[in-house]
Amino acid sequence: MSGKIYLVGFGPGAEAHMSYRAKEAISDADVVIGYSTYIKLVKDLLDGKEVIKKGMTEEIDRCIEAYEQAKLGKNVALISSGDIGVYGMAGPTYEVLLQAGWSPEDDIGVEIVPGSTALSACASLVGAPLTHDFCSVSLSDLLTPWPVIARRLDAAGKADFVVALYNPKSGRRTQQIVEAQNILLQYRAPETPVAIVKSAYRRRQAIQLVRLDEMADCDIGMLTTVLIGNSSTFVEKGLMITPRGYANKYDALTGDAKEGEQAGRSLSMGLEGWQACLRKYLSENNGLTLEKTADYFGVPLGDVLSAIAAGDDAGKHKAARIAPEKIQAALSASENWGRLRGIVRAEAGAVTELFLHGKDFVHRGDWLNIETGAFHLHVNWAKVDAAYFACRDQRSYGLNFVDAFGRLLFRVLLMKEDGEFNAEPLNAYWTAWDELSCEMTEEEND
Numbered sequence: 001m002s003g004k005i006y007l008v009g010f011g012p013g014a015e016a017h018m019s020y021r022a023k024e025a026i027s028d029a030d031v032v033i034g035y036s037t038y039i040k041l042v043k044d045l046l047d048g049k050e051v052i053k054k055g056m057t058e059e060i061d062r063c064i065e066a067y068e069q070a071k072l073g074k075n076v077a078l079i080s081s082g083d084i085g086v087y088g089m090a091g092p093t094y095e096v097l098l099q100a101g102w103s104p105e106d107d108i109g110v111e112i113v114p115g116s117t118a119l120s121a122c123a124s125l126v127g128a129p130l131t132h133d134f135c136s137v138s139l140s141d142l143l144t145p146w147p148v149i150a151r152r153l154d155a156a157g158k159a160d161f162v163v164a165l166y167n168p169k170s171g172r173r174t175q176q177i178v179e180a181q182n183i184l185l186q187y188r189a190p191e192t193p194v195a196i197v198k199s200a201y202r203r204r205q206a207i208q209l210v211r212l213d214e215m216a217d218c219d220i221g222m223l224t225t226v227l228i229g230n231s232s233t234f235v236e237k238g239l240m241i242t243p244r245g246y247a248n249k250y251d252a253l254t255g256d257a258k259e260g261e262q263a264g265r266s267l268s269m270g271l272e273g274w275q276a277c278l279r280k281y282l283s284e285n286n287g288l289t290l291e292k293t294a295d296y297f298g299v300p301l302g303d304v305l306s307a308i309a310a311g312d313d314a315g316k317h318k319a320a321r322i323a324p325e326k327i328q329a330a331l332s333a334s335e336n337w338g339r340l341r342g343i344v345r346a347e348a349g350a351v352t353e354l355f356l357h358g359k360d361f362v363h364r365g366d367w368l369n370i371e372t373g374a375f376h377l378h379v380n381w382a383k384v385d386a387a388y389f390a391c392r393d394q395r396s397y398g399l400n401f402v403d404a405f406g407r408l409l410f411r412v413l414l415m416k417e418d419g420e421f422n423a424e425p426l427n428a429y430w431t432a433w434d435e436l437s438c439e440m441t442e443e444e445n446d
């Protein structure tokens with residue numbers, strides 16, 4: 001006879017927040033295995049059961065023990081706080097079982113019993129901070145290299161996720177929370193609301209509502225979860241709230257959000273409508289550069305160019321995508337545009353302007369080069385994914401090359417001579433525009 005393994009998440013701690021199925025599973029178990037603190041939290045449910053307590057570092061031992069006991073025909077409950085599948089024992093247990101040759105069709109059954117994870121338990125105590133997109137990041141670098149954690153924090157900051165930090169600090173790991181604060185402050189205002197919840201639904205429960213720039217100085221420990229708001233999160237009457245909608249943020253674009261939008265339909269700033277909003281924004285804000293527009297919408301420059309190309313209502317801006325098979329021809333066409341300004345931007349902010357001529361471009365392997373007495377320009381041509389003509393009302397006429405992520409690789413711009421664009425290069429530019437660009441609709445853009 002074979003037993004069964006229940007992998008039970010019993011919620012944040014209080015019995016009232018344990019699921020019905022979690023109690024049933026523990027009741028059905030002959031053996032209950034868990035970290036000693038967890039065993040204490042469910043002690044009222046353990047009468048008549050064999051209890052195996054393990055230390056915090058003995059995770060794999062707990063899994064092996066569960067399997068051994070099940071092989072003896074016993075029902076085993078391996079317990080964990082919160083949800084056992086969230087930074088919990090479900091993963092290691094399956095790994096141990098699979099390595100031992102177990103499979104889901106085996107006589108030993110495995111059932112995962114989900115529980116309320118710390119981020120939802122903690123959120124419930126401070127208001128409604130998770131009602132829009134959020135993510136969780138564990139600051140524990142015991143098994144995850146710090147650069148991976150930092151990259152995830154950076155992505156979460158950039159993408160304006162509400163962030164839940166698990167394992168934020170311990171006796172030995174004290175600087176990770178400081179680094180996390182520094183990374184997120186690059187994207188969020190210092191006054192961004194932060195909830196620090198310790199021991200939610202346990203005897204020593206403690207809550208602090210602070211600002212992002214105060215976070216790292218607060219009382220934070222092993223039993224704390226930190227919830228960091230996004231750019232829309234606010235605190236009112238002691239409640240931390242993240243609104244469900246972003247429409248208010250883009251009011252200026254969508255007009256009267258309520259009248260302009262339809263119930264049950266995507267926002268006018270939705271998947272299909274945002275490009276029209278971007279063009280409207282450009283038409284209403286004269287003098288904006290492509291870069292400033294990209295910053296405003298939080299998109300790469302290539303997305304701005306494709307949005308402009310998809311309509312003819314972007315104010316003083318016009319753009320056209322070049323047919324993929326004609327990108328080289330567009331570069332060759334630049335030989336007829338006279339003196340050019342080559343623009344290369346470094347991510348950190350430096351902008352290099354090089355005076356060059358289209359005929360100086362030379363391909364060597366993957367590279368597009370210009371080598372003069374004054375400078376060497378090397379562009380990784382293999383990275384060019386799309387190219388766009390783009391002009392801004394008699395002020396600039398250019399050719400832009402972007403990579404697969406829409407990031408600008410380089411741009412060439414026609415130059416004025418004696419304060420004016422010469423007719424001949426300008427005509428050659430428009431001829432290339434007409435011959436090499438392809439029509440784009442918003443649907444094609446998607």
Ligand SMILES: C[S@@+](CC[C@H](N)C(=O)[O-])C[C@H]1O[C@@H](n2cnc3c(N)ncnc32)[C@H](O)[C@@H]1O
Pocket residue numbers: 012013080081082083084085086087088116117118119122165166167168197198199200201202221222223224225226
């Ligand atoms: C190894 S993870 C386990 C997470 C758990 N499986 C869950 O779903 O909540 C441990 C971390 O969970 C968080 N945590 C667990 N229980 C908590 C509670 N009652 N109050 C606040 N945070 C808690 C803390 O961030 C702690 O460092």
